[in-house]
Amino acid sequence: MREVAIVSFAQAPNARRELRNEVEILMPVVQEAVARSGIERPFDFTCSGSSDFLQGQPFAFVMALDAAGAWPPIPESHVEMDGAWALYEAWVKIQTGQAETALVYAFGKSSPGDLPEVLATQLDPYVLAPLWPDAVSLAALQARAYLEKSGHSERDLAEVAARSRRSAKSNPNATVSGDYEVEKLLATPHIADPLRVHDCAPVCDGAVAMVLVAGDRARKVCERPAWIRGIDHRIEPHSLGARDLTVSVSTRLAAEKAGVGRGAVDVAELHAPFTHQELILRDALGLGANVKVNPSGGALCANPMMAAGLARIGEAASRIWDGSARRAVAHATSGPCLQQNLVCVLEGA
Amino acid sequence: MSDLVRDEGGVLTAPHVLEYPYRRSVGPVLGRFFTALRDGRLVGVKTAKGRVLVPPAEYDPETGAAVSDAFVDVGPGGVVTTWSWVSRPRAKQPLDRPFAWALIRLDGADTAMLHAVDAGEPSRMKTGMRVVPRWRAERVGHIGDIECFQPEGE
Numbered sequence: 001m002r003e004v005a006i007v008s009f010a011q012a013p014n015a016r017r018e019l020r021n022e023v024e025i026l027m028p029v030v031q032e033a034v035a036r037s038g039i040e041r042p043f044d045f046t047c048s049g050s051s052d053f054l055q056g057q058p059f060a061f062v063m064a065l066d067a068a069g070a071w072p073p074i075p076e077s078h079v080e081m082d083g084a085w086a087l088y089e090a091w092v093k094i095q096t097g098q099a100e101t102a103l104v105y106a107f108g109k110s111s112p113g114d115l116p117e118v119l120a121t122q123l124d125p126y127v128l129a130p131l132w133p134d135a136v137s138l139a140a141l142q143a144r145a146y147l148e149k150s151g152h153s154e155r156d157l158a159e160v161a162a163r164s165r166r167s168a169k170s171n172p173n174a175t176v177s178g179d180y181e182v183e184k185l186l187a188t189p190h191i192a193d194p195l196r197v198h199d200c201a202p203v204c205d206g207a208v209a210m211v212l213v214a215g216d217r218a219r220k221v222c223e224r225p226a227w228i229r230g231i232d233h234r235i236e237p238h239s240l241g242a243r244d245l246t247v248s249v250s251t252r253l254a255a256e257k258a259g260v261g262r263g264a265v266d267v268a269e270l271h272a273p274f275t276h277q278e279l280i281l282r283d284a285l286g287l288g289a290n291v292k293v294n295p296s297g298g299a300l301c302a303n304p305m306m307a308a309g310l311a312r313i314g315e316a317a318s319r320i321w322d323g324s325a326r327r328a329v330a331h332a333t334s335g336p337c338l339q340q341n342l343v344c345v346l347e348g349a
Numbered sequence: 350m351s352d353l354v355r356d357e358g359g360v361l362t363a364p365h366v367l368e369y370p371y372r373r374s375v376g377p378v379l380g381r382f383f384t385a386l387r388d389g390r391l392v393g394v395k396t397a398k399g400r401v402l403v404p405p406a407e408y409d410p411e412t413g414a415a416v417s418d419a420f421v422d423v424g425p426g427g428v429v430t431t432w433s434w435v436s437r438p439r440a441k442q443p444l445d446r447p448f449a450w451a452l453i454r455l456d457g458a459d460t461a462m463l464h465a466v467d468a469g470e471p472s473r474m475k476t477g478m479r480v481v482p483r484w485r486a487e488r489v490g491h492i493g494d495i496e497c498f499q500p501e502g503e
Contacts, residue, residue, distance in 0.1 A: 056367070057367070114439075117439055117441070125373075126375055126379055126383075126404075126492065127379075127382075127404045127462065127463070127492050128463060130491065130492050130493060131442065131443055131463065131464065131465070131492060131493075132439060132441040132442050133442075133450055133463060134439060134442075137433050137435055137450045138433075138450070140433030140434075140450075141431045141432065141433045141450060141451075141452060141463075142431070143433075144431045144432060144433060144476070145430070145431035145452075145476075148431070148476055190434065190436075191436075192433050192434065192435065193433060193434035193436075193471050194433070195433070236410075237406075237410035239402075239404065239406060239410065239460065240452065240461075240463060241403075241430070241452045241453075241454070241460045241461030241462050241463060242402065242406075242410045242460040242461075243410075245431070
């Protein structure tokens with residue numbers, strides 16, 4: 001395997017409602033990631049993740065190229081997925097030898113629409129989507145199945161929320177942060193029984209960008225590159241009732257393939273847009289109590305649609321750069337109820 | 350100039366409708382499911398290993414192998430395997446009053462299907478409870494031919 005490292009990362013402020021359009025949100029983020037990388041344009045490869053369904057128009061991602069700069073012509077690709085999968089494509093491109101540097105970015109502006117309803121359009125179009133089950137309701141089905149099987153309580157979920165929001169106090173790009181008492185959180189009403197507001201990621205508008213560089217060139221531009229030592233992604237059936245929603249089989253398999261268990265994990269950034277999903281993911285990844293989970297606050301505190309998974313990888317890389325982690329695990333998810341999952345192992349040496 | 354383009358005081362306008370104007374076939378497996386719904390029945394398909402998938406799929410999600418051509422009647426009643434409560438239904442959802450979403454494993458099935466349960470209030474919902482479909486009088490071969498499920502015995 002060719003050595004590939006993340007050498008820079010930038011993100012937008014994750015505001016609840018951006019007045020800027022997608023290109024305007026993205027452009028300073030891309031410029032910051034490029035400036036921090038120490039790599040001169042053009043990049044050998046550019047890859048992005050976003051969803052036309054958020055913008056409500058076909059091929060909407062093409063406009064976003066204005067932010068990346070596509071003249072003179074550049075080799076470029078796009079995935080209609082979270083940007084974590086764009087990073088995977090860029091990593092594969094570098095493995096093939098066709099690229100040494102890559103710019104990866106992702107963006108999503110969810111505030112103009114009704115995100116839980118928009119997400120219903122990603123479901124099976126015959127037996128699920130015509131019923132318009134919103135994303136929060138589907139997550140609540142998973143939450144109840146998990147709570148009843150595991151013996152965990154709604155208090156355990158509130159504790160995940162309180163810890164995440166406390167961690168996010170040190171994250172200037174968090175949508176939600178602060179000190180919250182579990183008792184007060186539990187006193188709030190359900191929005192989709194058994195889930196409350198704090199169990200669900202806030203809706204926000206955002207963008208993320210980062211730069212990947214291969215081998216010795218990464219060592220030249222970065223003092224302590226965050227090396228991608230393992231990366232894998234797996235998917236489960238689209239029929240919710242054919243899955244065991246209380247476990248994440250695809251995360252466990254991706255973790256095995258990515259080699260999560262080959263060494264101690266200092267930090268894990270998990271893309272869990274709902275509190276119960278963090279608990280399911282901890283089990284699937286085999287993370288012990290000594291692993292620091294989501295020091296950024298995680299997706300429960302900032303969840304830019306199509307970019308939050310890539311942000312987890314960027315946050316994990318940041319812990320490598322600042323020396324607080326020698327080995328970090330980042331996770332990204334896509335689809336309803338953790339249907340598809342990507343696991344990435346980063347190391348500082 | 351096309352009939353659709355109009356000159357409004359020197360400004361040309363034309364309608365733009367965002368749509369996918371094509372028809373899809375649901376294929377031989379889901380087709381059987383929807384035809385049965387139109388007839389007021391529920392069917393599943395057997396995998397090579399003998400598990401019954403409802404809703405049916407063309408491939409076994411566990412093995413990726415093609416399913417058998419054995420369709421079996423299931424339900425009409427079933428068991429709620431998990432549920433969530435909707436206190437404020439959205440306009441496009443099946444019911445206009447508070448209801449539960451539930452995964453329902455129909456009698457004779459090994460997988461569960463999603464639908465709405467008209468239970469009135471969340472205290473009447475419980476994992477493991479039995480529910481039966483409420484059929485629409487006019488059915489067209491669509492998942493909405495089942496208006497919703499309701500607690501058995503009502």
